[in-house]
Amino acid sequence: MSGGQPDTTGPLLLGVRHHGPGSARAVRAALEAARPSAVLVEGPPEADALVPLAAEEDMRPPVALLAHAVDEPGRSVFWPLAGFSPEWVALRWALEHEVPVRFIDLPAAHTLARGSDESREPDEGDGVRVDPLGVLAEAAGYDDAERWWEDVVEHRGVGAGDPVAPFTALEEAMTALREECGSGGRRRDLVREAHMRLRIRAAQREFEDGVAVVCGAWHVPALRRKVTVAADRALLKGLPKVKTDMTWVPWTHRRLSRTSGYGAGIDSPGWYEHLFDVPDRPVERWLTKVAGLLRAEDRIVSSAHVIEAVRLAETLAALRGRPLPGLSETTDAVRAVMCEGSDVPLALVHDRLVVGDVLGEVPATAPAAPLQRDLARIQRRLRMKPEAGERELELDLRKETDAERGRLLHRLRLLGVGWGEPAVARGGTGTFRETWRLRWEPELSVRVAEAGVWGTTVLAAATAKAEADAVGARGLAEITGLAEHCLLAALPEALPTVMGILTDRAALDTDVGHLARALPALVRSLRYGDVRGTDTAALAEVAAGLAERVFVGLPPACAALDADAADEMRRHIDAVHGAVGLLGDDPAPGHGRLRARWRSVLRTLSARDTVPGAIRGRSVRLLLDDGELAQDEAGRLMGLVLSPGTPPADAAAWIEGFVGGPGGGLLLVHDERLLGLVDAWLTGVPAEAFTDMLPLLRRTFSAYGTGVRRTLGELVRRGPGAPGGTAAAVRGVPGFAPDPDSARADAVLPVLRLLLGPDGEDGGARGGLVGASG
Known part of the structure; x- marks a missing residue:
């Protein structure tokens, strides 16, 4: 050049x-x-x-x-x-x-x-x-x-x-x-x-x-x-333009690593901020900051580690011909001295310090759309400050402030502003609990601006958006999900519109799959309504009608299905079973009879030869779990299916339906007769058929936990159904015996006393524990 x-x-x-x-x-x-x-x-x-x-x-x-x-x-x-x-x-x-x-x-x-x-x-x-x-x-x-x-x-x-x-x-x-x-x-x-x-x-x-x-x-x-001026103006002549609004918004260090606006991005904004703020002895101060982070994560890092890391970084810079240690030298020094050569804690340093989760702030006087101002006002009132780092928020919906926080997050999700994502609650599964993962991203400011077309407040915008989504919904399940969102977000003005469209669509839809997909969300809405004090009478009536239509249409819809369709229908049956269980607990008139009707449907499905084996097996399993089918009867049905006259592929599908999913492995562990039937059938399957069935069987049994698979292996090795019964089959396997093991039960009593405090005489406590273990 x-x-x-x-x-x-x-x-x-x-x-x-x-x-x-x-x-x-x-x-x-x-x-x-x-x-x-x-x-x-x-x-x-x-x-x-x-x-x-x-x-x-x-x-x-x-x-x-x-x-x-x-x-x-x-x-x-x-x-x-x-x-x-x-x-x-x-x-x-x-x-x-x-x-x-x-x-x-x-x-x-x-x-x-x-x-x-x-x-x-x-x-x-x-x-x-x-x-x-x-x-x-x-x-x-x-x-x-x-x-x-x-x-x-x-x-x-x-x-x-x-x-x-x-x-x-x-x-x-x-x-x-x-x-x-x-x-x-x-x-x-x-x-x-x-x-x-x-x-x-x-x-x-x-x-x-x-x-x-x-x-x-x-x-x-x-x-x-x-x-020349003329040449410059010629380049600008005829450029397209649109009307724009402009404001300041918070940004994050993490987003500085992306190309945007100026067309520039940097890999290490946290490191660059450090170089700018700390011109004096930046390496020593940086490594001290790294040591503080690692100590906060319970890693043993002393001042001696910092001194040694500084020396190593300076040596590396000299060897590489650099005027001062840079990020690569300090990173190598941290890996060798503070992380013992591991990249795992080094990844934490990169995420927290080299990049960082710093979130800026803009004054309240900055221009903003009405919806943005309403959101900021609500955030201040509910003490929900946006943060760049991800954090969990546990809500108890029985408390008014927490209930308002939950409603705000649900309304924003409805508007496409994904500030919070629902997470699995750690403290319990009651409907009065909600857990959210919160993380504010700068792009959400754009989503708020987009949502401004629906209204000037969060409540008004969410209501208008819900009504518009209901009108434009293409499937029944989409509308029932929307009804659920309306209850979660407390949008009473939108609910009549949504319910009207839901009732009309439900009356016209004859696809059992659509009805089955829609029912669970509808029933969940009833439960959410209970804890939020919402009047769900209209919702309950629609749910009961939807359930009745599922009951009528399910048996013919399950006939002559291929393997993929049968697997999908089995998932629908599981969802409907859970929904009917919740409806059966509902005090609304007629809901108590739904369980009896559903059991009748399951019995019909379990006995029809035209129904795929996966669905028949699942129906028997659900009846057994609910105590509507005796263990001996379940064993008899399995014996019939696993007889030599049943095609191996159909028998394998029945087994997957019966023992697949949660609890299926434990069912075989605790019922030696069922395990013996499966074992005898497997050993009798012809070699040419076994190869074709292996993927299906592997999918069924690989879903079990490690401990369940190990116990099943022990039982099979000892021979289920061998002379001597269960005791002979499981002798030597910890935790399985014909009678409770008092010695093993007594071993936990000291720990229970520490946890629960004094509980009277030893005999009473021991008897209660032994009874529980049996």
């Missing part, structure tokens, strides 16, 4: 790396030395009115400028800024010194007219896109652009003699690169640079020569180049 000295006349052009702490320090030093009359920054001009908010006490980076199309809020683009971003430093310097500051990049109105994210737009002509830092690093003999940047910028500091010298050197390199690569595959940059030149000319006319420009180093040669 070749290139001469850049022309230094005209405005002060400070070419930077976006989100570069070294560039940020150099910008501050250059502005202090030059004291310009105006500061121009690469960014959308529509944000000029938002600049004063950067000086507010409540504004804490990382933050981003968010622009979205007024008529299509989902079309949006961000311009992120961290505390160590040169653009942010320039804004703050100008505000502190009361110097006018303006953005000069292409307006967001044009950017949004082309696409929701400028960085993803295809460029025309000019070939492959060039990575400027990568090319310069390669020319300097580096295979890592990040390491090259650290060596030439981050570890060099700001020159005391000439604060503009770093920018001059970088401009020389970029000038030579642009001479060779042109626009580097970024034709869109030619349009942006034309607009920047026009804005710079206008500022020079207003402020004469006292203008400083902070922009990406890639653009500096183009801004320095002499181009």
Whole structure:
């Protein structure tokens, strides 16, 4: 590459790396030395009115400028800024010194007219896109652009003699690169640079020569180049545009690692923030921070480890010819000294410190849509501050504040704002409990803007969205799920509309599969309504009618199904069984009779030869679990199925239906007769048929827990059904005997006393425990 000295006349052009702490320090030093009359920054001009908010006490980076199309809020683009971003430093310097500051990049109105994210737009002509830092690093003999940047910028500091010298050197390199690569595959940059030149000319006319420009180093040669005003205007003529709104939104360090807005991303925002905030002894302070994190995770890390890690990092830097240890050296030192060579704790360091979960804040005075303001008000009232890190929130819906929190999260999910995701509760399974995983992502600000079309408050927007979704729903299960959401989110005004459509669709839908998929959500809604005090009488009536239609249509729908259809129908039967169990507990008139009707359906399915074996086996199993079928009768039915006259594939499907799923393995463990039937059948299956059935059998038995499989193996090895009965079969297997083992039961009594306290005489406690173990 070749290139001469850049022309230094005209405005002060400070070419930077976006989100570069070294560039940020150099910008501050250059502005202090030059004291310009105006500061121009690469960014959308529509944000000029938002600049004063950067000086507010409540504004804490990382933050981003968010622009979205007024008529299509989902079309949006961000311009992120961290505390160590040169653009942010320039804004703050100008505000502190009361110097006018303006953005000069292409307006967001044009950017949004082309696409929701400028960085993803295809460029025309000019070939492959060039990575400027990568090319310069390669020319300097580096295979890592990040390491090259650290060596030439981050570890060099700001020159005391000439604060503009770093920018001059970088401009020389970029000038030579642009001479060779042109626009580097970024034709869109030619349009942006034309607009920047026009804005710079206008500022020079207003402020004469006292203008400083902070922009990406890639653009500096183009801004320095002499181009006529007419040529620049010609490039901008006829650009499409849309009406836009713009505001500040919180951003996160994790999102800084993504390419957005400026077209720049960094791999280690936490490390860069550290370099910017801690210019004195950064390596020692970084490794001390790492040690604190590892100690908080119960790893043994002492001050001696920190000292040794510093020495190792410095040695590695010297061996690699680097002026100071960088992130790669400190990472290697942490792995060797503090992590004992393991990458597992090192991954934690990378996630928590190198990247980090810092979430910025914006002042309440920032422009916001009415829905966003209502959400912020509710968040403050319920003390639910958005956080970048994932956390669990346990809710007790019997408490009013927790109930309101749950309703808010359900309403936001209905609006497509996934701040919280439901999780499995650890403290219990009652319907008065909810567990959520919360994590606020910057993109959720866009989702809130999009949801603003439904209303100005969260409640009004969720209600309108639920009604619209009900009208547009295509399946019955979708509507019943929506009814469930309405109850969870407490949307009483939307429920009549949803229920009306649900009733009409249920009356017209004749597909048993659709009805079976819809019933469980409907029944869950009844239970949720109980704990939330919602009137669910209309819902109960629809659920009972839906159940009756399932009962009538299920037997004929189960005839002559292939293997895949039978497997799907079996899942429907399981879901309906659980739903009927809940309906049977409901005090509503007629619901108590539903269980009896359902048992009759199961008996019908279990006895029909035209019903696939998987469904017949599952029906027998459900009747047995509910105590509606004697153990001997279940054994008789299994014996009939496993007789030589039954095709092996059908018998294998029946077994999968009967003993597959939760509890199936324990059923075989505790009932030696059933296990003996299965064992005898398996050993008698012809070799040619066994190979075909093996995948099905493997799927059935591999679902059992490790302990269950091991116990079954022991039972089979000793021979189920051998002379002597169960005692002979399980002799020597811990936990299985014809009578309770008093000695083993007595062993846990001291622990129970510690847990539960004194409980009277030993005999009473022992008798209770032995009875339980039997």
